[in-house]
Amino acid sequence: MKRNLFIYIFISAFICCKSERNPTTQIKVINALQDVEKVEVTVKCENREAVFYPQFGTDQSFKVLPSGMANIDVKADGKLILHKEFGLGNAGKYTFLLEGVPGLSKKVNQQTFSDKLHTVFSGAESSQPNSFLPRIILIRDVTKVKSGQSKLRFINAFAGAEPLTLTITDKNNEKINFTQAYPAMGTFKPVSAGVYHLQLKFSNEQHAVIDENTNLKQGYFYTAVLTGDIIGNKRAKLLLLENKSENQ
Amino acid sequence: MAKSKGSLAWPAVWALAAGGMVGGGIYTALGVVIAVAGEWAWLSFLISGILAFCTAYSYCELSVQFDESGGAFRFMREINKNGIAGSLSWLLIIGYILTISVYAFAFGHYLSYALGTSTLITRAFALAIVACMVGLNLLGVTKTKNVEIIIVLVNLLALIALAIIGMMHWDSIQLTAGIEPRPWWSASIGAASIFMAYEGFQLLTYEYDEIKNPKKILKPTILYAVFFVIIIYILVALGATMLAGAIGLIDQKQVALSVAARQAIGWPGLLVMTIAAVFATAAAINSTLFSTSNLSKRVADDGELPSFFEHTNSKGIPDRSVILIGICAAVLAMIGKLSTLVEAASLVFIFTFGAVNVIAASRVKKSVKWIPVTGCVLACLIGLTLIARLAIISPVPLAILVFFIVIIIFFRPLLLKKTK
Numbered sequence: 001m002k003r004n005l006f007i008y009i010f011i012s013a014f015i016c017c018k019s020e021r022n023p024t025t026q027i028k029v030i031n032a033l034q035d036v037e038k039v040e041v042t043v044k045c046e047n048r049e050a051v052f053y054p055q056f057g058t059d060q061s062f063k064v065l066p067s068g069m070a071n072i073d074v075k076a077d078g079k080l081i082l083h084k085e086f087g088l089g090n091a092g093k094y095t096f097l098l099e100g101v102p103g104l105s106k107k108v109n110q111q112t113f114s115d116k117l118h119t120v121f122s123g124a125e126s127s128q129p130n131s132f133l134p135r136i137i138l139i140r141d142v143t144k145v146k147s148g149q150s151k152l153r154f155i156n157a158f159a160g161a162e163p164l165t166l167t168i169t170d171k172n173n174e175k176i177n178f179t180q181a182y183p184a185m186g187t188f189k190p191v192s193a194g195v196y197h198l199q200l201k202f203s204n205e206q207h208a209v210i211d212e213n214t215n216l217k218q219g220y221f222y223t224a225v226l227t228g229d230i231i232g233n234k235r236a237k238l239l240l241l242e243n244k245s246e247n248q
Numbered sequence: 249m250a251k252s253k254g255s256l257a258w259p260a261v262w263a264l265a266a267g268g269m270v271g272g273g274i275y276t277a278l279g280v281v282i283a284v285a286g287e288w289a290w291l292s293f294l295i296s297g298i299l300a301f302c303t304a305y306s307y308c309e310l311s312v313q314f315d316e317s318g319g320a321f322r323f324m325r326e327i328n329k330n331g332i333a334g335s336l337s338w339l340l341i342i343g344y345i346l347t348i349s350v351y352a353f354a355f356g357h358y359l360s361y362a363l364g365t366s367t368l369i370t371r372a373f374a375l376a377i378v379a380c381m382v383g384l385n386l387l388g389v390t391k392t393k394n395v396e397i398i399i400v401l402v403n404l405l406a407l408i409a410l411a412i413i414g415m416m417h418w419d420s421i422q423l424t425a426g427i428e429p430r431p432w433w434s435a436s437i438g439a440a441s442i443f444m445a446y447e448g449f450q451l452l453t454y455e456y457d458e459i460k461n462p463k464k465i466l467k468p469t470i471l472y473a474v475f476f477v478i479i480i481y482i483l484v485a486l487g488a489t490m491l492a493g494a495i496g497l498i499d500q501k502q503v504a505l506s507v508a509a510r511q512a513i514g515w516p517g518l519l520v521m522t523i524a525a526v527f528a529t530a531a532a533i534n535s536t537l538f539s540t541s542n543l544s545k546r547v548a549d550d551g552e553l554p555s556f557f558e559h560t561n562s563k564g565i566p567d568r569s570v571i572l573i574g575i576c577a578a579v580l581a582m583i584g585k586l587s588t589l590v591e592a593a594s595l596v597f598i599f600t601f602g603a604v605n606v607i608a609a610s611r612v613k614k615s616v617k618w619i620p621v622t623g624c625v626l627a628c629l630i631g632l633t634l635i636a637r638l639a640i641i642s643p644v645p646l647a648i649l650v651f652f653i654v655i656i657i658f659f660r661p662l663l664l665k666k667t668k
Contacts, residue, residue, distance in 0.1 A: 089421060092493065120434070121284075123286060123434060
């Protein structure tokens with residue numbers, strides 16, 4: 001029995017190593033930066049470049065780049081506000097979410113002292129309520145969804161907003177709540193596929209900011225991104241990013 | 249005095265020491281350390297491994313010198329530091345409770361990930377495994393060394409296979425896939441946050457009396473085991489990251505190794521890793537619960553814990569300790585957050601290991617003094633780094649831990665006086 005297990009593992013290892021790798025990656029950009037007319041994002045990786053002009057609170061299509069270490073420049077109304085480096089893995093699928101208030105930023109990659117401490121000690125999990133300085137959140141758009149199901153996560157990218165609760169209600173009136181404060185990103189919750197009523201409320205208010213129906217399809221997963229503009233008075237908007245499960 | 253008729257020969261001692269470390273640590277530590285140290289996660293395992301190696305040397309030297317089981321508590325008593333021994337034993341018991349809760353947490357998450365169950369069921373699994381192990385301990389059917397050794401070997405084989413498959417997929421970009429590259433010095437912060445992954449070797453010092461010819465075999469065997477585990481951890485950290493990418497392991501850090509195994513060979517990989525994780529964590533809960541309850545009884549017998557803990561059932565098991573430790577660990581596993589549990593446990597063990605190295609530094613030969621001294625220095629540096637990290641990102645759990653330490657130091661004598 002033990003011997004068979006051994007043989008199986010090593011044969012599988014051999015097969016895996018013979019399998020083809022996918023040295024490309026897919027990326028897109030979602031713009032939740034407040035009080036900016038024009039945003040330009042340039043992603044350079046392995047001598048290739050992709051340029052995005054994301055509109056505030058709107059979805060985009062993915063672009064393909066080689067995998068590797070990518071340099072990302074973000075310009076808000078022509079001024080460079082962020083210059084970052086991210087690794088883009090093989091067969092990766094990523095969304096760069098831009099959030100914060102560029103008007104508060106006086107230099108490239110500006111951080112408060114508290115932000116710096118959190119970055120040093122938390123690394124990739126650093127997400128502390130900041131001073132609304134611009135930042136990039138990298139979202140990984142790969143997950144598996146069970147048959148007959150869908151998955152949903154909620155990201156509050158509305159700098160300056162109070163904590164919000166997204167409530168989804170199915171046809172049997174069963175509710176699931178997702179509560180997030182800016183700039184935290186929630187984890188996926190599996191839900192049965194079907195039509196849901198979406199309602200978004202500030203934690204301390206009765207009035208719903210968003211009140212609509214949506215169809216969460218089976219075999220797909222969704223990232224609900226809340227954008228809004230506390231300075232420019234743009235209406236709070238819930239963007240539902242749809243992706244196909246990797247096992248579909 | 250140690251009995252020279254102990255039954256554990258060196259292969260068993262090696263397997264139990266290696267299994268004690270690998271048993272639960274790597275399953276939960278990997279995602280945590282990658283989030284902190286990124287592509288330098290392997291260096292974090294090396295740094296904390298060096299501290300573990302120095303401390304293992306100190307533990308073995310002291311165990312052989314005093315020639316009896318009992319670990320850090322016994323060492324303190326032997327050098328006539330009764331007050332410190334009492335405080336240290338209380339702290340160690342808290343550390344073990346946190347460790348059991350981490351193992352239970354890992355058990356629940358690995359099983360739940362494979363079965364695709366909800367968060368509530370995940371926590372229920374954690375509760376169930378602790379309840380089950382408490383039951384087994386109370387019935388006195390836990391000293392099954394052969395079963396433990398088989399579990400350790402299966403566990404090690406699964407990890408080695410994962411590491412080999414991962415390394416065969418080598419592509420350095422996977423080390424930073426989806427994250428910003430981290431500076432090399434972040435490895436020290438990573439080392440601080442996952443030190444718990446190495447604590448298991450010292451459970452064997454409680455079994456000193458059961459080891460055959462301990463004066464001869466204990467030191468080389470445990471040091472080889474620690475060295476082997478350092479290599480395994482480094483290879484698994486690199487191999488798993490090659491398979492799932494850094495962000496993949498961070499996103500699902502509770503089940504990082506299952507994610508990597510599934511990525512490697514699909515559902516058979518998931519199945520093998522789930523079996524390995526479930527048995528390894530269950531065995532780790534069992535042995536830690538057993539050792540901790542016996543430690544509690546020994547400490548109570550010495551008058552450093554209330555006499556309530558001296559009580560044993562008809563099978564000679566310290567039943568009240570087993571039940572109380574089980575309840576505390578289950579509650580923490582039900583409500584706790586992985587990083588916080590791992591780091592709080594790490595802090596307790598870094599403190600304990602530092603104390604053991606201090607004792608060893610004053611009692612070993614001059615030519616080898618540098619080993620415990622290195623252990624002391626590393627324990628101080630890593631401990632301070634961890635305190636800084638907790639103060640910045642988890643101040644509340646740190647405050648709770650400090651509160652318990654203050655209680656232990658200042659109110660323990662009062663409490664003991666009252667119960668006497």
